[in-house]
Amino acid sequence: MNLKELSTLLGLSQTTVSRALNGYPEVNEETRRRVALAAEQHNYRPNSRAKGLATGRAMAIGHVIPMSTKHEMVNPIFGDFIAGAGETYSRNGYDMVLTVVEDVNEAQAYRNIRSRHTVDGVVVHGPKMQDSRISLLKEIGLPFVVHGRASGIAQDYSWLDVNNKSAFARATDFLLDLGHQRIGLINGLEGMDFAHRRRAGYEEALIARGIAPDPAIMRSEEMTEIFGYRSAREMLAADEPPTAFLASSMICALGVRRAIEERGLRMGRDISVITHDDALSYLQNGSDVPIFTATRSSVREAGRRLAEILIERINNPDGPLIHELLEAELMVGQSTGPAPREAQ
């Protein structure tokens, strides 16, 4: 059933039917009801391609997911982010289109998206420092918002970010207050902006208490369980092992916990751990009492909000740029405790 069929069926012109369905005022309320009813009954929905062609709007938003052939890693937060954003999209009648692309072809993918007019805007994920996508998107004129920020970019753009720096500074402070002096950092890839900021928060908090950051107990990698495990194990086996760890993700933290327990130590008593918790649906941090003391910020909520910002931007491309900085909450769980005596 298409518009033409529906309109002949109703004995009306396509114009009138279209207007009735799209809520234009110049149509009799009686007629509008008739049209709406018939559309409902015949399960009519406008062909989105035709509509898009006519209106010049795709009613779709793009997400390009770069896939490194080496790392072969999918960001585990992606699912939850999508769920959040998707909620906003469907509420506003937008589709979500994903493009998986080899990372070397990422720029080309954006150009492609732009010239093919497949989407009205894109969400930029996982910004790196000096991220080149931002100027590219500005240049080609594709509306976008960034989930996170990119240090070292002069241009302004819309973003929503967790205050990674203050979160990790607070977490570090919390550990220092408990008497920990040697705190290992198990961070994401150094090129990632969030990892950079987290390290900055951590280092500043240490320095503020007169402790020099020690590169020997700072690691930076793709945030897997294995990485958390290995890093913690190595640091614990070294001279002057840390009495506490700061981990950048729950999955890392699970690895850290494994290393601790493998060594016969007890998390929360012998070794403290604080992790960042993205509030992933399949990795809840305990139920009533959190297992890990954590800096918590829901990535799903971020997705929801970011989608709103982008849609606003699409509807009003010359509107003000939006910057939203969310504070992570520090949730005290069972993984932290006073530094053991002998280590103080």
Add this chain to the structure above:
Amino acid sequence: MNLKELSTLLGLSQTTVSRALNGYPEVNEETRRRVALAAEQHNYRPNSRAKGLATGRAMAIGHVIPMSTKHEMVNPIFGDFIAGAGETYSRNGYDMVLTVVEDVNEAQAYRNIRSRHTVDGVVVHGPKMQDSRISLLKEIGLPFVVHGRASGIAQDYSWLDVNNKSAFARATDFLLDLGHQRIGLINGLEGMDFAHRRRAGYEEALIARGIAPDPAIMRSEEMTEIFGYRSAREMLAADEPPTAFLASSMICALGVRRAIEERGLRMGRDISVITHDDALSYLQNGSDVPIFTATRSSVREAGRRLAEILIERINNPDGPLIHELLEAELMVGQSTGPAPREAQ
């Protein structure tokens, strides 16, 4: 730059340029080269909506993700599946469009997709027993493939599945061979087809050795870490605790391990664990030696293959239905060992 502009720029008709670009034979090679070059230089790409409208094909494939307001759970395998499928899609020029929808509106979402012509086909995720989506999709005539199978459906359809039953039967056998007699099952939601099949494999293997399945040591839930932890803890605390567990996902297994270690037991010595491993990129099961003994099957690979099957189906809707059953490999890791003497 659109086709019209490009063609006047070249002094050719739109027809010729279109044909040149789409590889039709009736165009001079010399002209084709000229056209290709100009297209390249001016970064021309056909408007996908216009193209879709003209050809009647969306060159896009849909995935609808039902979101329960209660569970609020995103399947953690989703990211990796998407990555795999996305690879196939981009190789074949398809876009991937996701629709997040409240589960109660799922059927309506498919109808919607169908009548709006947004995609050429869909992938059905996480089939339940007697899954109603299959007959719906048949009815509305939207090409589809299923990731998994749906027991209790009379109609035939294309699917790709892991042999869950044989995988869990083998895993159970493996544990039985090691002398374990009481094996706890920590499974996914009972309504899910895969969970059903896994339980069937587990039960049959037990019965074949004259052991009656005991409902007291079988759990079924959304597969979170917490669920794995709680289930294992409860079972270990009960009379006649299991000496081994069979878990349906790595994330569950991490919880199981936590419960074991919390009790002061050692996984692989005191308690054995086998898990199903979907080979998620951020949850590798160890590096050289697997941590968990596991039945392993890459969900990413499944995504890749399933996408191929669907595209084939779209190109040839009357072709034969395809059924692919992948055998999971049993990888022996450090989490299994002979049953402790006193328990035998």
Add this chain to the structure above:
DNA sequence: AATCATTTTCAAAGCGCTTTGGATGTCTGC
């Protein structure tokens, strides 16, 4: 040189919608 077959190119229609610029009908006030 004329004819026919083949290659190469083109004008125009059509995909299903929105939207512009009327046309028609109805109502008001004088």
Add this chain to the structure above:
DNA sequence: GCAGACATCCAAAGCGCTTTGAAAATGATT
């Protein structure tokens, strides 16, 4: 009873592409 205002509807153009059917150019054959 008629001009003007307003409400309601419509025909047709246009969005950017593909594709049909025909025309023009070229080459081969007599």
